[in-house]
Amino acid sequence: MEVVKSFPVMEEFYTIQGEGSYSGRAAYFVRLGGCDVGCVWCDVKESWDAEKHPETPVAALLEKITATKTDFVVITGGEPAMYDLSYFVDELHKLGIEVAIETSGCYPLKGDIDWYCFSPKKFKAPVEDAYAKAKELKVVIFNKSDFQWAEDHAAKVNDACKLYLQPEWSKEAKMLPLIIDYVKENPQWRISLQTHKYMQIP
Numbered sequence: 148m149e150v151v152k153s154f155p156v157m158e159e160f161y162t163i164q165g166e167g168s169y170s171g172r173a174a175y176f177v178r179l180g181g182c183d184v185g186c187v188w189c190d191v192k193e194s195w196d197a198e199k200h201p202e203t204p205v206a207a208l209l210e211k212i213t214a215t216k217t218d219f220v221v222i223t224g225g226e227p228a229m230y231d232l233s234y235f236v237d238e239l240h241k242l243g244i245e246v247a248i249e250t251s252g253c254y255p256l257k258g259d260i261d262w263y264c265f266s267p268k269k270f271k272a273p274v275e276d277a278y279a280k281a282k283e284l285k286v287v288i289f290n291k292s293d294f295q296w297a298e299d300h301a302a303k304v305n306d307a308c309k310l311y312l313q314p315e316w317s318k319e320a321k322m323l324p325l326i327i328d329y330v331k332e333n334p335q336w337r338i339s340l341q342t343h344k345y346m347q348i349p
């Protein structure tokens with residue numbers, strides 16, 4: 148099998164994980180280009196066309212990552228599960244670095260990822276693999292119907308999976324009060340906010 152040793156990389160940055168279970172933890176983000184899911188409210192549409200982003204060797208990524216003090220890499224996109232991440236993740240593990248993925252779950256994961264954040268989308272159906280692998284289910288709430296939609300997905304994930312509702316950024320003023328009420332009534336869910344946007348960091 149072909150070993151994938153480079154990816155189209157849109158950007159990389161050392162920051163604070165803003166969302167979900169690891170919110171608040173220092174993390175080195177690698178954003179891969181390419182996504183065919185087409186979310187109307189996607190906050191990084193510039194990532195969609197893989198060809199707009201330079202093919203970057205894993206060796207070059209590792210060099211920049213190890214120049215920081217990080218012990219945690221988040222692979223995001225675009226849709227990072229479109230790519231075989233095995234080699235990149237194995238090399239990170241050799242360095243003692245934990246690896247998380249942010250994914251829509253639309254592709255079967257290739258790579259020994261430590262933390263699988265599954266954020267399903269109405270615009271393209273996830274694969275079955277996502278429900279088994281998910282360590283956290285993070286559903287973006289854009290309108291009222293998304294609460295029931297979130298429950299439909301929660302019913303399918305594994306028992307250990309943590310459940311998060313995250314307001315769509317532009318709808319936050321309207322949806323956050325509803326999310327707060329919902330979580331008070333359904334305490335198996337937690338709220339995830341895009342805290343990096345408040346902190347005005349990448």
Ligand SMILES: C[S@@+](CC[C@H](N)C(=O)[O-])C[C@H]1O[C@@H](n2cnc3c(N)ncnc32)[C@H](O)[C@@H]1O
Nearest residue numbers: 188189190224225226249250251266314315316
């Ligand atoms: C840009 S996506 C990239 C990774 C992958 N394609 C996915 O959707 O999970 C990273 C995270 O941001 C969330 N997200 C994207 N646009 C958002 C928005 N406008 N408001 C809130 N969350 C958003 C996604 O649901 C996902 O959890």
Ligand SMILES: Nc1nc2[nH]cc(C(=O)O)c2c(=O)[nH]1
Nearest residue numbers: 163164165166223249343349
């Ligand atoms: N700080 C920060 N945290 C994040 N968590 C998920 C992000 C993503 O775009 O995948 C993201 C991001 O873009 N920045």
Ligand code: SF4
Nearest residue numbers: 182184185186189225
């Ligand atoms: S799946 Fe992720 S990157 Fe792709 S359009 Fe949706 S939010 Fe954006």
Ligand SMILES: [Mg+2]
Nearest residue numbers: 190191223349
């Ligand atoms: Mg983001």
